[in-house]
Every structure is written in structure tokens, then in C-alpha cells.
Amino acid sequence: MKPVVEVENLSKLYRLGGIGASSLRESLETLLGKKKTGPAPGASDARSGSDPNSFWALKDVSFSVNPGEVVGILGRNGAGKSTLLKILSRITEPTSGRAILRGRVVSLLEVGTGFHPELTGRENIFLNGAILGMKRAEIAAKFDEIVEFSEVGKFIDTPVKRYSSGMFVRLAFAVAAHLEPEILLIDEVLAVGDAGFQKKCLGKMDEVASQHGRTVFFVSHNIAAVSALCDNVILIEGGRCVMRDVPSKVISHYFSSILPEDQASDGQIFWSGDAKAPGNAEVSLRGLKLCGSAGVPQSTFEADEPFSVEIYFEIKQRLRGARFNLSFSTLEGEIAFVATDHIYQFENLEPGEYRSVCQVPGKLLNRRKYRVGLHFGIPGDRMLIDQADYLEVTIGGVGNQATIFPDQAWPGIVCPKIEWQVERFSGAFQPSKVG
Amino acid sequence: MRGMAEVKAPPNYEIVIEPSRGWFRLRWDELWEYRDLLVILVQRDFISRYKQTLLGPLWHVLQPVVMTIVFAIVFGRIAGIPTDGIPTPLFYLCGLLAWNYFAQNITAGGATFISNAHIFGKVYFPRLIVPLSIVAANLVAFFLQTIPFALFFIYYKVTGDHAPEVQLTWRLLLLPLPLLHIAVLSLGISLLMSASTAKYRDLVHLNQFIIQLWMFATPIIYPISKIPEHWKWLIWANPMSVPVEAFRYILLGRGSLQVSEIVISVLVAIVSLFAGIAAFQKVEKTVVDSL
Numbered sequence: 188m189k190p191v192v193e194v195e196n197l198s199k200l201y202r203l204g205g206i207g208a209s210s211l212r213e214s215l216e217t218l219l220g221k222k223k224t225g226p227a228p229g230a231s232d233a234r235s236g237s238d239p240n241s242f243w244a245l246k247d248v249s250f251s252v253n254p255g256e257v258v259g260i261l262g263r264n265g266a267g268k269s270t271l272l273k274i275l276s277r278i279t280e281p282t283s284g285r286a287i288l289r290g291r292v293v294s295l296l297e298v299g300t301g302f303h304p305e306l307t308g309r310e311n312i313f314l315n316g317a318i319l320g321m322k323r324a325e326i327a328a329k330f331d332e333i334v335e336f337s338e339v340g341k342f343i344d345t346p347v348k349r350y351s352s353g354m355f356v357r358l359a360f361a362v363a364a365h366l367e368p369e370i371l372l373i374d375e376v377l378a379v380g381d382a383g384f385q386k387k388c389l390g391k392m393d394e395v396a397s398q399h400g401r402t403v404f405f406v407s408h409n410i411a412a413v414s415a416l417c418d419n420v421i422l423i424e425g426g427r428c429v430m431r432d433v434p435s436k437v438i439s440h441y442f443s444s445i446l447p448e449d450q451a452s453d454g455q456i457f458w459s460g461d462a463k464a465p466g467n468a469e470v471s472l473r474g475l476k477l478c479g480s481a482g483v484p485q486s487t488f489e490a491d492e493p494f495s496v497e498i499y500f501e502i503k504q505r506l507r508g509a510r511f512n513l514s515f516s517t518l519e520g521e522i523a524f525v526a527t528d529h530i531y532q533f534e535n536l537e538p539g540e541y542r543s544v545c546q547v548p549g550k551l552l553n554r555r556k557y558r559v560g561l562h563f564g565i566p567g568d569r570m571l572i573d574q575a576d577y578l579e580v581t582i583g584g585v586g587n588q589a590t591i592f593p594d595q596a597w598p599g600i601v602c603p604k605i606e607w608q609v610e611r612f613s614g615a616f617q618p619s620k621v622g
Numbered sequence: 623m624r625g626m627a628e629v630k631a632p633p634n635y636e637i638v639i640e641p642s643r644g645w646f647r648l649r650w651d652e653l654w655e656y657r658d659l660l661v662i663l664v665q666r667d668f669i670s671r672y673k674q675t676l677l678g679p680l681w682h683v684l685q686p687v688v689m690t691i692v693f694a695i696v697f698g699r700i701a702g703i704p705t706d707g708i709p710t711p712l713f714y715l716c717g718l719l720a721w722n723y724f725a726q727n728i729t730a731g732g733a734t735f736i737s738n739a740h741i742f743g744k745v746y747f748p749r750l751i752v753p754l755s756i757v758a759a760n761l762v763a764f765f766l767q768t769i770p771f772a773l774f775f776i777y778y779k780v781t782g783d784h785a786p787e788v789q790l791t792w793r794l795l796l797l798p799l800p801l802l803h804i805a806v807l808s809l810g811i812s813l814l815m816s817a818s819t820a821k822y823r824d825l826v827h828l829n830q831f832i833i834q835l836w837m838f839a840t841p842i843i844y845p846i847s848k849i850p851e852h853w854k855w856l857i858w859a860n861p862m863s864v865p866v867e868a869f870r871y872i873l874l875g876r877g878s879l880q881v882s883e884i885v886i887s888v889l890v891a892i893v894s895l896f897a898g899i900a901a902f903q904k905v906e907k908t909v910v911d912s913l
Contacts, residue, residue: 201911231853273910277639277746285640292637294744300744305670314666317659318745 189289190251190368191402192275196284199245199270218374232242244270246426247284254369255400259407259417259434261441267426268406272296275404290369290402293319298573299359300622304348306312308339309357311347315362329365336391337361357384362393371395372404392416408521410438422443426595439518442558442576456577457499469506470571473540477559477580489584491604493549496559499542509571513545515552516576523557523600550604553597554586631805643909646900652748659747663755668762682766686722690770697843706845706876709778713874715771717842720800720869721763724808724862725833731756731812732829735901735909737819742910749906750899753812757805764801771873793872807861807891813898817905820912821878840866846878858883861890 206537240269245267252258262268274281276294298320300312301318312333316326324374326333334343337358339350371390389412396403396416406415413420413434420437430437464471476484476497478494488494510532515523530541560576586595587604672678693714697703705713731753735742738752840862841849849857854887857863864879864887871877 274639277637278743279910280641281639283641285638286635288639290635296744301741303666303670305673306666310666310669314662317656317662318741318747320656320747321658323658323662595863 188253190291191254191256192250192252193287194248194250194275194284195286197245197248197271197274197281197286198243198269198283199274199279199280201244202241202291202447208515213452230536238261243426245274245281248423248428249284250421250427250428250431252402252404254402255396256419257396257403257407257417258411259437261420261437262423266423268423269296269374270426271423272372272404272406276372288370291320292370292372293363293366293368294372295319295363295374298356298363302347302355302359305346307346308334311358313512316360316366319363319366320368321366324521333358333361333365336364351364353384355527360384360388364388364395366396367399368401370402370404370495374406381506389416397457414438414519416525435519437607438520442520444516454478454486454580465572465575466563467502467571469502470588471501471503471542472498472561472563472572473501475559475577478579486579487581487583489549490552490554490586490602491549491584494547496547497542497547498561499540499545500563501540502536502538504538506565506571507534508565508568509536510560510566511543511563512574514574514576515547515557517600518556518558518561519606521600523552536586550587551601553599553602554582554584556581595603623714642903643828645902645904648899649748653750653754656747656751660755660758662687663751664759667755667759672762679766682763682776683769685818686715686718686767686878687770689718693843703844706847708870708876709774709872711774712771712778714843715774715851715872716870716873717777717840717866719767719771719867719873720804721837721840721842721862722767722846723760723801725837726760726763727757727805727808728812728815728829730760731809732819733809733814733826734812734816735905736816736823736826739910750813750902753809753902754806754813757809759782762820767808789819789875793875796870796872800865800872803865803868803888803891804862806895807865810891810896810898813902814894817898820905820909836862845876861894862889863887899905 191202202423248267256536260268260271267296270279272294273279273285273296275288276292278294279295290333293421301315306314309330312330312474313326317323334340337354337360339354339358342350342354346418359548360367371392374568392403392405393416395401403416405417417434418454419431420434421428422437425491430440443478455474455476458472458615464473466472474497476499477486477488477494479485479488479492479494480495496513498513510527510529512525512527514525517523526545526547557580558576559578559580560574562574563572564569564570681687690711694710698705698710708716717836730737734749734752734756815825815829819829839856839860841857844865846854846857846863864884867879868884871879
């Protein structure tokens with residue numbers, strides 16, 4: 188079987204600084220040599236091109252994809268994921284290399300592209316569908332399904348400018364979900380809408396791939412969705428394709444590569460200067476430490492042993508209502524639990540240095556590795572320190588459930604100690620009378 | 623499977639993505655493939671411009687009338703520029719009919735990349751569809767503008783003052799020809815303008831200025847007969863002169879046109895279209911990177 192997507196040495200060079208030379212005057216000055224275009228800062232790494240004002244957003248990327256595969260694309264911001272998707276969507280041309288796509292392609296880099304506020308839901312379905320490459324007859328045949336999926340039913344003849352944002356997103360995704368291309372390129376579109384609808388969208392995507400044999404490219408920061416949906420994952424770093432494997436392997440490699448290295452030793456991380464410390468003008472995170480009963484930082488704990496997470500931070504400007512959310516998640520990105528210091532935190536944080544300590548009980552976690560992450564913010568107002576994972580912790584020992592298979596993980600994200608009682612029973616096997 | 627509208631791509635349907643070579647590569651098949659989008663964009667334009675507001679359609683009727691009144695006072699009365707014996711309102715309205723279609727096309731079409739930057743950055747379709755849809759959608763405005771012309775025409779017909787000029791003849795059947803001429807020329811110009819404004823944003827203002835000046839270089843407020851013989855070549859160097867003059871000839875029976883002038887003007891329109899497509903395509907392939 189021929190691969191449905193073949194990418195060979197795809198590269199894209201971007202010009203920095205004077206991208207597009209947006210003013211005629213600038214361009215003339217450059218031409219006449221009056222204006223020196225110096226090298227852009229930070230461009231002098233492996234990604235810079237021969238011209239100091241250019242850099243390779245994508246360099247020699249090659250891979251192929253078979254029909255029906257769902258391929259995830261992972262990478263940090265700026266790694267080149269979006270550039271790859273834009274080239275495959277034909278929004279921009281590569282600088283060199285080539286890609287062959289065998290089949291109709293639809294790219295969803297956003298939901299609701301081209302929606303016009305004055306037009307009704309019905310008219311926008313046709314407009315959006317046509318922009319995405321559908322024929323009028325195809326849209327008409329799918330129309331009822333789209334309306335049903337979108338749950339906007341009776342508002343279908345109302346101009347979309349009167350829709351709530353939720354309705355707008357649902358309608359937009361419904362159109363996209365009912366396209367039937369051989370190749371579907373999706374970028375972060377699932378980051379919109381409420382949780383219930385997101386779930387419905389993921390289900391629809393899964394159906395598109397597994398039942399209709401479509402090939403799907405899926406770029407997302409939703410690691411759980413990537414690992415649930417994708418057959419394999421391409422990891423992009425610095426414009427290059429560095430790894431292609433099953434989701435679990437790539438995801439754990441991805442996480443190990445984004446852990447900060449600044450003085451991170453076993454069980455603790457401290458930032459020396461403001462420049463590096465996470466935070467902003469109002470707060471900066473100074474350190475994070477995991478301690479057991481011995482009071483020294485460590486990164487391995489027994490499953491039945493409690494330990495504490497100590498957060499050191501500095502307040503630079505008075506804050507009201509700010510709080511930490513501390514998260515424990517698996518290497519695959521699934522959250523085990525989130526704890527907040529909300530009710531313990533100062534109502535008003537005056538400038539100064541602080542420590543917030545979370546006691547993680549023993550007999551709770553499973554025997555596996557977790558990532559410890561946090562964010563700091565004022566709910567409903569603003570985020571002060573974005574969510575990020577800083578430390579890894581390994582839970583070992585005999586575990587809270589079984590001792591028979593010491594090498595095998597017990598299923599579950601957590602594994603709390605549960606009390607049982609087993610005894611001989613001499614009564615009758617019959618339902619208890621209620622009331 | 624219910625409601626499946628499986629439109630299978632042909633078995634060896636292949637899209638090859640690579641840096642493009644050559645300076646002219648018009649994909650007719652692809653444009654044809656997206657014909658439904660063209661129709662829907664024209665409908666979108668029509669609905670958003672005319673459905674929601676009363677003033678939208680009314681504007682297209684009033685604008686040429688107001689312009690005609692201003693022209694009649696400033697150029698007719700004050701400056702005393704004659705109108706070749708044609709009733710003044712009909713003379714101006716006829717010129718404006720041709721000119722407004724042209725001006726609206728290049729004003730909207732010339733900003734194709736700038737006003738569609740967002741969509742172009744998110745989804746692929748043949749970019750040429752957008753300026754094509756503008757040229758098609760503006761035909762609606764053109765037909766709205768024929769209303770004041772028709773009303774004045776009927777008025778002069780009924781009052782019978784200028785019987786020889788106000789006469790509908792078989793020539794009316796020729797009207798689609800200069801209209802097509804304007805469509806081709808304005809498409810070419812708008813492609814050139816959108817390619818240049820995408821690269822140099824400040825040219826937008828220059829283009830506005832060019833459109834205004836261009837009108838005065840076109841025989842709309844003055845008849846060609848009043849141009850001194852040794853300046854006439856300047857008028858014919860303007861590719862809009864022939865279609866405007868053709869409009870007058872067809873609708874009012876007055877106008878001086880020679881075959882050589884028509885041939886040259888048509889050739890200029892075709893050349894500008896091809897040059898426009900080439901420039902547009904050169905810009906479209908990476909324009910998203912700089913928008």
C-alpha cells in the first residue's frame with residue numbers, strides 16, 4: 188500500500204527582522220544601502236541560515252504516513268509544528284524539499300474560519316464548508332447531521348452575531364467534523380468549547396479515523412488526547428523531526444526534554460536570579476522542594492509514606508486572592524490530582540518572601556513516576572505563573588495494594604490504601620429490605 | 623452509513639507540495655474545482671451588503687445621482703464643459719456607470735491579501751477565487767446603478783427633447799462587451815495592486831490616490847471631442863477610455879471609437895490580466911509569512 192503522505196527533506200527558511208519589508212521606504216533604503224540590516228538577536232544557533240537574517244523553522248523533515256493512521260505532532264512552542272502543518276495545508280510554500288499528499292486534504296487550523304457575523308447559521312455552514320473545500324452538494328447532503336451535531340437547532344436561521352460563543356464554536360466544529368477528506372490536519376482546535384463538547388469532538392475524530400480509515404494529523408498540547416487518539420507521534424525539536432514512536436515513548440521523551448535544568452537535582456529546584464525564575468513583575472518562584480520525614484530533599488518515596496512539597500516564592504507587589512495550584516500528573520500527562528492552598532493562603536500577600544507547604548498523604552499514590560507542576564494566579568482575573576512541570580517524583584516500595592507483582596504497575600493513576608473486610612458469612616443471600 | 627455524501631477523490635489524486643518554479647502556473651482545474659466557493663462568496667457579499675441594511679442598495683442608486691448633480695454644477699455650469707449634445711445627467715451617469723464598476727473592483731480587489739490575511743493564514747483555497755468573486759459580486763452594484771440611468775433615460779424619452787440621442791437600438795446587445803472589457807482590466811489591475819500592497823503596505827494610500835486621479839484622466843466629465851488633437855493620444859493611452867466611450871456609444875449613440883483603439887485597449891486589458899496573475903501568484907505562495 189502506498190503511503191498517503193510522503194514528506195521528503197521538507198525545509199522552510201524564514202527571514203527575520205524585516206519580514207516582508209512592510210514599508211516601501213525601508214525597502215528602498217535597504218536597496219540603496221542606507222540602512223544596515225544587522226543580524227537579529229538570538230539567531231546565531233544551528234537554525235540560522237546562511238544569511239544572518241534568516242532561520243530554519245523546519246529543516247530536512249522526512250516521514251511517511253499510511254492510510255488510516257492518526258499521527259500526533261508534539262513539540263515545544265516554536266519547534267516548527269505549526270510551520271509543518273501550514274506547509275502541508277498549502278498555506279505557505281516550503282523553501283526546499285517536497286511533500287506528496289494522496290487524497291483530498293482539509294486543514295483545521297482554527298474552527299469557524301471565514302464565518303461572517305451577518306450571515307445566519309445556515310448560510311455560514313455553506314460558506315465555511317466551501318472555504319474548507321466542500322462542494323455545495325456535499326454540504327447540503329450533510330446539512331441535517333451538522334445541525335444536529337452542533338445542537339444549535341432552532342437558531343439555525345439567526346445571524347451568528349447573535350450566537351453565544353459556545354454556540355458559535357459548536358456550529359463551527361460541527362462543520363469541520365463532517366468534512367470527509369482523506370487527510371485531516373488539525374491544530375489545537377480542541378482547545379475551545381466546554382469539556383462536554385470537547386469530549387464529543389474527540390469521539391468524532393476517533394470515529395473519523397477508525398471507522399472511515401482517514402489519515403489524521405493532530406497537533407495538540409492536550410497530551411492525554413494525543414496519547415488516547417494517536418497511533419504514533421512525531422516529536423519536533425528545533426525544526427527537526429527527532430523521534431517517531433508510539434505515544435507513550437515520545438511523550439515521556441518530550442517531558443524529559445522540557446524539564447528545566449537550572450540546578451535541578453534530586454527532589455528540588457531553585458532559581459538563582461530573577462531572570463531565570465518563573466514569574467513576572469509581581470511574583471517570582473524561587474524554589475520547589477520535595478521532602479520526606481527526614482527533612483532532606485529526595486525524589487523517591489515509599490508508597491505508604493507521606494511527604495511534603497515546599498514552594499518558595501517572593502511577592503514583589505501586593506497581591507489579593509492569589510493562590511497556588513499544585514498538580515501531580517503521570518508522564519503521559521494525565522492529572523492524578525490538583526491541590527490548592529486557596530483556603531490556607533494569605534488573603535493579601537504583601538511584598539516579601541514566603542513558603543507554602545503541601546502535605547501529600549502516604550497510602551495515596553501508585554508505584555510510578557509523577558510530574559510535579561504548579562501554577563499561581565488569581566482565579567477569574569489573571570495568571571501570574573503559568574502552569575509548568577518542574578520536578579519528577581518516583582513512588583516505589585511495596586505499594587498500597589498488591590505485593591505479588593513487584594515489577595508490574597498496578598492499574599490506575601493513583602492507588603490509595605483501601606480497607607477491606609473479608610469474613611465467613613452464615614446468613615441468607617438475599618437483598619436487604621429497604622425502609 | 624446515513625447521509626454519507628462520499629465524493630471520492632480520483633484514485634491517483636495527488637497533491638505535490640514543493641517550491642514552485644516558473645512565473646506563470648494557472649491551475650484552471652483547481653479554480654473549477656472551487657467554483658462553488660466562488661458562488662457562495664458572491665452570495666455572502668450580496669447578503670452582507672444588501673440584506674441587513676436599507677442604505678446598502680440605496681447607496682448605489684444615490685451615489686451616481688449625487689455625483690451627477692455635483693458634476694453638472696461644477697463642470698457643466700461653472701467650468702462650462704460641454705457634453706457632446708447629450709443631456710447632461712445622461713452623459714455623466716453613463717460614464718459613471720462604467721467607471722464605478724471599475725473603481726469598486728480595484729478598490730476591493732486591490733486589498734485582497736490585506737483584507738483576507740486571516741482566512742489566508744488558516745486555510746488553503748485558490749486565492750484567485752477572492753478577486754474573481756469581487757468582480758462578479760460588483761455586477762450587482764452595477765445593475766443597481768443602471769436604475770437612475772434608466773429613470774433619466776425614460777424621462778428624456780417621454781419629454782422628447784433630445785430624440786436622436788435618447789434612442790434604444792440594437793446596440794444595447796453589445797453592452798456585455800465593454801462590461802467584460804472592464805472586468806478583465808479591473809481584475810488585472812486589482813491583482814497587481816493586491817500583490818504590491820501585500821509587500822508594501824504603504825502603497826494602499828497611493829492606490830487610493832491613483833484611483834481618484836485615474837477618473838479625471840478618463841473621459842467621464844468631458845467628451846473626447848473637446849480634447850485637443852495633439853493630446854488625444856494621452857486619452858487613448860488610458861485603457862479605461864475605450865470602454866467608457868463604448869458605453870456612451872452603445873447607450874447614447876455618441877462616441878468616437880476606432881478599431882485600432884479598441885484592439886490596443888483590449889490587448890492592454892489582457893496583458894494586465896496576465897501580468898496581474900503572475901504577480902499575484904508570485905506573492906501568494908509565501909505572503910502568509912509576512913502578513
